[in-house]
Amino acid sequence: MTPNIIDISIASIEVLNPRVRNRKVFEELVESIRAVGLKRPIMVRRSPIGQGFELICGQGRMEAFVKLGATAIPAIVIEATRDECYVMSLVENMARRNLSPLELIREVGVLRQRGYSHTEISRKVGFSPEYVWTINFLLEKGEERLLDSVERGVIPHTIAAEIARADDAQVQRALTEAYEAGSLPGAQVLAIRRIVDQRNLIGKGIKSVRSGPKRSQPTTAAALVRAYQKEVERQRLLVKKATLTEGRLTFIVSAMGKLLADEHFVTLLRAEGLASLPHPVAQRLGIAGDPT
Template sequence: MKDESSEIRNIPINEITIINPRSRNKKIFNELVTSIANLGLKKPITVSKREDGSGYDLVCGQGRMEAFLVLGQSQIPAVMITATVEECYMMSLVENLARRNHSSMEFMTAIATLREQGYDNSQIAAKVDYSEEYIYATCYLLDHGEERLLTGVEKGIIPPSIAMEIARAHEADVQDALAEAYEKRTLPGNQVLAIRRIIDQRNSTGKSTSGMANRSKQSGKKVTAEALIRTYRKETERQKLLIKKAAVAQSRLLFVVNALRRLMSDSNFTTLLRAEHMITLPRSLAERVSGDRYVQ
């Protein structure tokens, strides 16, 4: 691929083929038409002349070309390059992705095409000027058919990492509920991650969300964001209670250990134990009280 010339030529619009057509926002397009009508074309389109001389393939500038047609023009200024149809398509694809105003479907199609061409995540990220994490998440969601989550990522509603965590949940209803909870700011991202961990744990132990999903199927009700929030809060309270119980047990154990240490330092008490043939302690207590001296 190379530039044929830096010279800008006027070429017939009807000889140009759009090899990677894309839909566009009507309001933005009308603004483009008005701008060109009032100020003229600021940047020429880019085309490649076909080898058989039958016309041109458009590399970039579909909006500008269509605006010229609306304004009744039959020719448009263009920069000529030499490239194959495949190269033109790839350049057009990258150009569209870099604009950031594409639809989710266009984005998914473009990323899928780049992957089919053999590009890895880092290469795609470099080409379209997105982070590698963003592309990795997009490819993961694409592989798992997560169009709804991809739309959320594209709109900036859900960060890529959060979208991946949501996609890893098992039930479709649970995924929707997690996404809804995050989008409505009912739960921050760290809580969404916590909920997914709860879901995974309960799926593996046969209770919780799988149980909740089973109950919802029996009752005909869909798992909602509110239900997940209740589940999360209930689990949080359960864990707090466990922490309290553990703290009480730890306190009591420390009391017993300290009491035994005092007793074991009393020669009269140890003499009494030997007389009663009670010369050992349970292993856990013995280790805490005085190392291995009284281990059974």
């Protein structure tokens, strides 16, 4: 069903989840709309109070229209609750290529603040419940520097959580013990030390925030090693899963190719009105998308 697109007044739209735009990307968007017009309407819902609308997706497009002097913009009007609107907005923003790691994890934190459980958030954003829990734990502690290191792949999220729970002396002692025992690779120990030093010198946040309470149980070398081994095992399982999936896909593509070479099978497809394939499948088979 084709969505109903209407022109609505920009002045009547409230932005539910405002974003700070990347200036260069925004200027490129303005020039694109100036040259070829709006490719995709914004999405809104009717305001539960008053006669206006609430923006779900398309803040950048709407702001570009304003800069170009427009007073109205094409929009798709849907029916949804405010929480549903927020999640849709979140999903679109997570799909933006210029979304920074810290922006992404802050979005996860906001979902938690809105009452979603770690399991619900993991389903919505595609992270594991454990990873979502760690992100929210670090956010609650104000550990933006550790979060940034996790997202850049410098340290596993499990080790970041251990660092956040401990004081500096506990972390340094645990690292020394782990290194001397050969339980952690030297490069990993150096990376963690560097992060801890920066955290102590500059602060927890990218913009420093006050620290939260420390836990009573000390972080030990064994705890860091367990966290590291847990991350290694998680990565190993991901590789195993990816290899298994690749094998299954290869088998499916091979089987489909043999079936499409069978004239009787193709005749059956025509009789059932199945005259085309999904583009990715057709591409893997090296055909134009029409098996018949």
